[in-house]
Amino acid sequence: MIRKLSAALFAFGLLGAAPAPDWRPLNPESLLVIDTTRGRIIVEMAPDMAPQSVARVKLLAREGVYDGLKFHRVIEGFVNQTGNPDNKDGGVSRHPDLPLEATFKLKIAGYRAVAAPSDGTVGFLGSVPIATVSGQEALRSTDGAIRAWGAYCQGVAGMGRQEARDTGNSEIFFMRGASRRLDRDYTVWGRIVVGRDINSLLSVGEPPAAPDRMLKVRVAADMPAADRPRLSILRDDSPAFRALVRRTRIAKGADFSICDLEVPVRVDP
Numbered sequence: 001m002i003r004k005l006s007a008a009l010f011a012f013g014l015l016g017a018a019p020a021p022d023w024r025p026l027n028p029e030s031l032l033v034i035d036t037t038r039g040r041i042i043v044e045m046a047p048d049m050a051p052q053s054v055a056r057v058k059l060l061a062r063e064g065v066y067d068g069l070k071f072h073r074v075i076e077g078f079v080n081q082t083g084n085p086d087n088k089d090g091g092v093s094r095h096p097d098l099p100l101e102a103t104f105k106l107k108i109a110g111y112r113a114v115a116a117p118s119d120g121t122v123g124f125l126g127s128v129p130i131a132t133v134s135g136q137e138a139l140r141s142t143d144g145a146i147r148a149w150g151a152y153c154q155g156v157a158g159m160g161r162q163e164a165r166d167t168g169n170s171e172i173f174f175m176r177g178a179s180r181r182l183d184r185d186y187t188v189w190g191r192i193v194v195g196r197d198i199n200s201l202l203s204v205g206e207p208p209a210a211p212d213r214m215l216k217v218r219v220a221a222d223m224p225a226a227d228r229p230r231l232s233i234l235r236d237d238s239p240a241f242r243a244l245v246r247r248t249r250i251a252k253g254a255d256f257s258i259c260d261l262e263v264p265v266r267v268d269p
Contacts, residue, residue, distance in 0.1 A: 021235065021238070022234060022235060022238040022239070022240050022241075023232040023233065023234060023235065023238075023266065024232060024233050024234075024235050025230070025231070025232050025268070026044055026193070026231045026232060026233055026265070027221075028219075028220035028221040028223075028228055028229075029219065029220070029221040030044060030045045030046075030047065030054075031043070031044060031045070031193075031219070031220035031221075031229065031231070032045055032057065032058070032061060032190065032217065032218075032219060032220070033216075033217070033218045033219070033220050033223065033229060034066075034195075034214050034216075034217050035214070035215045035216040035217075036071075036198060036202070036212055036213065036214055036215060037212040037213050037215060038198045038201045038202060038212055039195060039198040039201075040194065040195050040198065041174075041192055041194065041195035041198050041199055042192070042193055042194035042195055042220075042229055042231070043157050043174075043190045043191065043192050043193065044126055044127045044128070044190055044191055044193045044233070044265075045057065045058070045157075045189055045190040046125060046126060046128045046150075046188065046189060046190050046191075048104065048125060049101070049104045049125060049128065049130075049148075049150060049188060049189065050101035050104070050150075050159070050187045050188060050189040051101070052098050052099065052101060053098060053101055053159045053168060053187045053189040054189050054190070056095065056098055056168075056169075056170070057159075057172060057189060058219050059095070060083075060093060060095075060170055060217075061217045061218060061219055062219065062222065065085060065093055065170060066082075066083060066170075066214050066217035067214065067215065067216055067217060068213055068214070068215065069082050069083060069084070069085070069087060069213060069214050070082065070087045070207070070211040070212070070213050071202050071203070071208070071211055071212050071213070071214075072084065072087050072088050072089070072207045072208075072211060073089065073206050073207065074176070074202050074203060074204045074205060074206070074208055074211075074212075075176065075204065075206065076176065076204050077176055077177040078175075078176055078177055078179060079158075079173045079174065079175060079176055079179075080173060080174045080176055080199060080202050081160060081171065081172075081173040082171070082172060082173070082214055083160065083170045083171040083172040083173075084160075084170060084171050085170065087207075087211075088207070089171075090162070091170070091171070092169040092170055092171075093169055093170040095169065095170075096169075097166060097167045097168060097169050098159070098166070098167075098168040098169065098187075099166045099168075100161070100165045100166055100168065100186075100187055101159075101168075101187040101189075102149055102150075102183075102184045102185060102186060102187055102188075103147055103148065103149045103184060104147075104148055104149070105143075105145040105146070105147065105148070106125070106130070106132060106145055106146050106147070106148035107144060107145050108138060108141060108144050108145060108146055109144060111123060111125075111132075112236055112237055113132075114236075114245055114258060114261065115249075115256065115258070116135055118134060118135075118136075119134055120132055120133055120134045121133075121134070121135065121138075122151065122258035123236070123258070124236050124258075124261075124263055125148075126191075126233065126263075127190075127191045127193050127233055127262075127263045127265065128150055128156065128188060128190060128191045129150070129151040129153045129156070129191070129258045129259065129261070130148050130149065130150055130151060130258075131148065131149055131151050131183065131258065132146050132147065132148040132149075133146050133147050133148075149183055149184045149188070150183070150187075150188025151180060151183055151188075151258050151259065152175055152178065152179050152180055152181075152182040152183055152186075152188070153175065153178045153180075153191075153258065153259035154175050154176070154177055154178050154196070154259065155174065155175055155191050155192040155196050155199065155262070156174070156175045156188055156190075156191050156192075157172060157173070157174050157175075157188070157189050157190040157191060157192065158172070158173050158174075158175070158182065158186045158187060158188055158189070159171070159172060159186060159187035159188075159189055160172060160173055160186075161186065161187075165185075168187055172189075174192060174199050176199065176200060176202075178257075178259040180259075193231060193233070193265040194229070194231065194265065194267075196262075229267070230267065230268040230269075231265050231266065231267060231268065232265065232266050232268050233263055233264070233265050234263055234264040234265070234266075236263065241263070244261070244264070245261065248260050248261055
């Protein structure tokens with residue numbers, strides 16, 4: 001059964017890898033540069049997963065709404081929360097609330113699963129860890145796409161909301177640790193690719209006694225060319241990435257999780 005399923009996933013482009021350059025440049029239009037009181041954090045945004053949420057984050061960054069805001073709720077091993085104009089839970093921007101984008105349609109072509117157990121697959125969309133429906137459900141797809149969602153691993157960026165599900169607005173949070181109970185309940189809009197260590201240093205508290213702040217938040221494409229970060233990500237169809245997956249699976253054994261993997265990112269000259 002496992003061999004048959006793997007063969008089926010290979011046919012759908014979920015496994016296997018064609019020769020390709022090891023590294024892919026990251027699009028500056030999809031990079032959010034956050035200069036904090038602790039240092040710089042750079043997030044690769046995922047518009048294919050959450051187009052409205054990504055558009056909102058970019059809009060608020062360009063309006064300067066995020067500049068100077070506190071990390072008002074920071075829980076060790078869980079989340080770093082910010083983005084509310086009143087620096088506490090419940091604040092919103094002048095823009096209307098957004099619908100929940102907790103799941104999305106993933107194009108089967110080009111997707112390579114890292115693991116494909118019987119109940120679903122796990123892999124990456126860019127730097128963002130994702131999970132999908134099972135390979136059997138993929139075989140029943142009639143539109144070349146399958147249902148997928150972001151996995152709340154360390155460094156993943158989520159959209160905050162109120163109790164009602166369709167109330168995302170300006171609040172954002174960054175995972176300080178993995179918490180997969182948030183999957184399919186909160187919108188994933190990206191993942192930290194630079195500054196994961198900075199994210200772990202932010203002052204803890206609800207609210208912190210001396211909160212850290214986002215000093216300046218910009219879309220990389222808006223920055224002067226000389227100041228713009230140039231980053232590349234390891235391709236998930238490269239031999240180097242496949243070797244990384246093999247080493248991690250051997251090390252973790254039956255405890256292997258998609259949260260055990262991070263797609264390497266390098267700074268280009």
